[in-house]
Amino acid sequence: MYKSEQLAKQIRHLIENGTLKAHEKLPSLREQVQISGFSLITVMNAYQELESRGLIYAREKSGYYVSNTIVDVELARPLIVSLNSKVEINSLVFQYLKSIQGEHIVPLGSAFPSQDLVFSKKLTQIMGQIARNKKSYDAIDNLPPGNLFLRKLIAQRYCMQGIPTDADDIVITSGCMDALNLSLQAIACPGDYIVLQQNIFYGALQAAERLGLKVVTIPEHPQHGFDLEAFEHILKTYPVKVCWLMLNAHNPIGFTVNEEIKLKIAELLHQYQVHLIEDDVYEEMYFGQQKPLPMKYYDQNNLVLHCSSFSKTLGAAFRVGWVYAGKYSQHIQHLQLMSTISVNALLQNALVDFISNYHYEKHLRILRKSLQQNKLQFYRYIESHLPKGCKLHYYPGGYFLWLKLPESVSSMQVYEQLIQQNIGISPGQLFNVSEQKSQCLRLNCSFEWNEQFQQAVDTLLHSIGTFEAT
Structure with a gap:
């Protein structure tokens, strides 16, 4: 149970046993911090949880008060999962x-x-320059697993987040969707169980339909985005082969799951030996100074295949993605040669120049x-x-x-x-x-x-x- 849930449960108990009366003012946020010893954000989350359940209400510029009517709803929400065969x-x-x-x-x-935001004049100039060089079109050096120099640059970006990565771990793909589909094909077979979030990018649902997978959906947590209790219940109940999750800037809802929950997800994946395909195509679109960590950071036993792309940051025309494939690299390359074959050599070479000269960071x-x-x-x-x-x-x-x-x-x-x-x-x-x-x-x-x-x-x-x- 999270600290905010513990505090919310304590306050609820005081309301139910009559210690806190109807319309009685609660301690201010800062007073509650001193009383409980919890952080300000924990107290805020607890008050918001109680307010969402009708147990307390807020008055502008005054504070929080106990509601007149006790709402008989347990703070622990019912488990609502769905199986779609x-x-x-x-x-x-x-x-x-x-x-x-x-x-x-x-x-x-x-x-x-x-397109006005993702268009890069500098990248267009680089494309024009290398397009005049015949060697830039050489497909041999860009066949699976992809351009070596581009894979090294992507590996460096993982290392900067504290994720040990070698260029051989990376397979370049035709966008993130290609990376996700190849990863799923490498792990799952028709009839296998896959866990998806209740609301998820429709590409995941299309992939499950195409491969004939049995989908178990997990509801979103109203406060944290990801429902750990429901997730563990699913792993205990169903013979799950793989999960396909989006935990950073989730599409369509938008939440980013915190590090504490990501660590617990990794522990559960390890406990039940379930693979995770991580859709992290919006990884660079964070606000603030700190880039959210991917699940790959918490990975145990190489169970996470991390997928991303340049198409969201540089435009749909730059459908160059990748998967951190690890031990599945060879298998994914074989599948790739039977489908998309390889990614445009010109685009890969242009990205090498663009990234290595720090234009991408700017x-x-x-x-x-x-x-x-x-x-x-x-x-x-x-x-x-x-x-x-x-x-x-x-x-x-x-x-x-x-x-x-x-x-x-x-x-x-x-x-x-x-x-x-x-x-x-x-x-x-x-x-x-x-x-x-x-x-x-x-x-x-x-x-x-x-x-x-x-x-x-x-x-x-x-x-x-x-x-x-x-």
Whole structure:
């Protein structure tokens, strides 16, 4: 049990036994720090947990007070996991992606960041220079596992995070999706059990459908993002072969799981000898000074295959990714030679020049700053104009906002109405195998705020209000 949960449980007990009366003021956050000995963030999390369950309420500029009504809900949430023996989502994804194509669509549903942010003039210049050199097109040196110099540069970036890595551990792929699919093929067979998060990038669901895997989904924890209790329950209950998880700047919701939970996940993987395919394509899109550690940092016995890409930071045209494959390197290379064969040699050579001369780091610093500004501007506007019954989730990192709609409103209905007005959004059904309607949707907030996006957001919010009224 986390410290914040311990404190919340203690305060709940005081409320239930009458020590704390209805409408009695609780100690301030700083007073509670002195009383309990816990940190300020722990106390804040405990108060927010109690408030979310209706046990206490906040008064502006006054503090927290005990609610009048005791909500008979245990702080420990019920375990809600779902087994799906047959996933069928590819047709829905195909129809959706076709519908949002075209320059006339306002791209709030796009999976890629604004091209204005990721475009690098310097990288384009490098491409032009090396394109005139015939040797740059030589495919032999760029066949699996990929360009040696590029693999060395990627290995160095792992080492900088304290992850011992050799160039031979890395296999260059045609984007992160290729890395993820090859990794899954190397580990799983039709009929195997795979663990996915309840809401997850639809590419994971498509991969499970294609390979005929049995999907067990794990719910998101409302406070921590990842539900450790449910995860351990799944590993005890099902013969799980592999997990496919996104723990940094999660798509579609946006949370980043803390280091304490990542360490526990690694311990459980080791205990049950389950592999993890880590989708970390947004690893460089963090806000602040500290880059979140990947699960590979906590890996035991080479159970984690870490996958990432340059396509989110440099644009969709640069579909160059990689997998930290370790002992699976040879197997993945064999699979690669039967599918994508190799990654564009020109792109690999250009990236070597771009990264080795420190242009990439400068590009990333500017990108992160712009993403943070743009996402915050979208959030502030939407939050201040939210219809009744909506909740907007904001997390520091990435470029997505996750909007929960009123229970009576389906995100698919909203999507269908907006696409007729040339506005794209991502309905929750794309990220969830549940047959129930989804009341959530994902918004791409990487774009510079302007009149076009404000009008599109206003139309979205009006549409939600209209459905709620009916």
